[in-house]
Amino acid sequence: MANVIGSPSRYVQGRGELAHLYEHCEKYGKNLFVLVSASGKKRVEAKIAQSVEGTGAKVVYETFNGECSQKEIDRVVEAFKASGCSVVVGIGGGKIHDTAKAAAYYAGAPVVIVPTIASTDAPCSALSVIYTDEGVFDRYLFLPANPTVVLVDTDIVAAAPARLLVSGMGDALATYFEARACQASGASNCVGGKVTLAAMSLARLCYETLLADGLKAKLAVERHVCTKAVENVIEANTYLSGVGFESGGLAGAHAIHNGLTAIPETHSLYHGEKVAFGTLVQLVLENAPLEELEEVLEFCTEVGLPTTLADLGVENPTQEQLMEVAKLACADADTLHNMPFPVDADSVYAAILAADELGKYYTDC
Incomplete structure (x- = not known):
């Protein structure tokens, strides 16, 4: 068996980088489907608006329901398909990342992961950990590719x-x-x-x-x-x-x-x-x-x-x-x-x- 290493296509880390989100996404698609918690949206919306200003791109926000379960993944896939967007962007913590990665995989779309916290190593991996709706571990979903882009705004992470x-x-x-x-x-x-x-x-x-x-x-x-x-x-x-x-x-x-x-x-x-x-x-x-x-x-x-x-x-x-x-x-x-x-x-x-x-x-x- 061969030795194999996996990695995201691009890893970007720096202060204020969320304001450049669209710059890092545009080569993969114009309109952004953003999976985020309700509280997280309040923290990132202004910077994302700044990133798409003058581009003609639209941003569609979808609120994460709190658990990376198959039911939630299926719901997000349907919302993405209905949105008219071409790139899935998961913004938040590990369960949002895993849900975004799995939904992008099932929808056949590129995925951009934006951690607002540095609480897990989920952002870079080609793996989603699936739980039941009650929060009990169910299974690992091994994905065929790592995220297209991982973007870390260290100002946001340091404020958590x-x-x-x-x-x-x-x-x-x-x-x-x-x-x-x-x-x-x-x-x-x-x-x-x-x-x-x-x-x-x-x-x-x-x-x-x-x-x-x-x-x-x-x-x-x-x-x-x-x-x-x-x-x-x-x-x-x-x-x-x-x-x-x-x-x-x-x-x-x-x-x-x-x-x-x-x-x-x-x-x-x-x-x-x-x-x-x-x-x-x-x-x-x-x-x-x-x-x-x-x-x-x-x-x-x-x-x-x-x-x-x-x-x-x-x-x-x-x-x-x-x-x-x-x-x-x-x-x-x-x-x-x-x-x-x-x-x-x-x-x-x-x-x-x-x-x-x-x-x-x-x-x-």
Whole structure:
């Protein structure tokens, strides 16, 4: 099997770039169909209007209903077809991105992704994570191509709540460890090939950037300013992690995330917050060196990522609840089987409890 790396056709990051949206879209189509939340529209409408001023292009806004489910995707496809537009633009967070990518795929249209937060690595990937209407993980939809354009206005991202940037760090935290596991097992990555040297380098750089600049970026964003550390972490969360996970592959951390969706109390947590705990569980499954576990625990504690089940809102889980998490994480179609050793529900259950105890121990030290 060939080594394969996937990437968006163009990645654009800079301050004030949303005002140039149409400039980056016009070669793919004139009229823009913008999928966005009601609150997000208020934040971006003026800049988008500025970008199309004098072009004769029209912008049609469609309000996202809140969940990346098949029902919502189908609804957006029909709205796009009725709009007379030629380009799908998804503006917002990860579930909007995944819905826009899936809808564009079914409609046969180019897609432009505009993150207003750096909370996940979804923008750059040829992947949509599909949930039920109730928010429980359903399946992965692997797409034939990455987004046409990913445009990141760092002024907008830096103005978002710091917790969202930190959540993105949690998602990005898993990138190197999952790629490393896939390389060791020889598993296929998310674009149907083996891990490339470039993908492993990007995944490692992603982790190193988080350690170097994560805390600095969090503190800056808490004051709503965009520093070089913020720029670096936005790139790590969005591009390095996006290309790194897709071309490196997924393994334990994201499977644990998917398992955790079986517990309703975790639904209020962001994707990256659950992935961060999933990373700790994966490292326990691997029996990673204590020094590596401590490095990850220290990073999570510094920036405010969950390290215990209680941090996830699961105060007193029953054995049955955690075994359900473990069984869902071990589903045949999920990525836990990309680990370089056999994994079953019993070993995952044990690793969840051990990771929880490590988090408690480190917090109490």
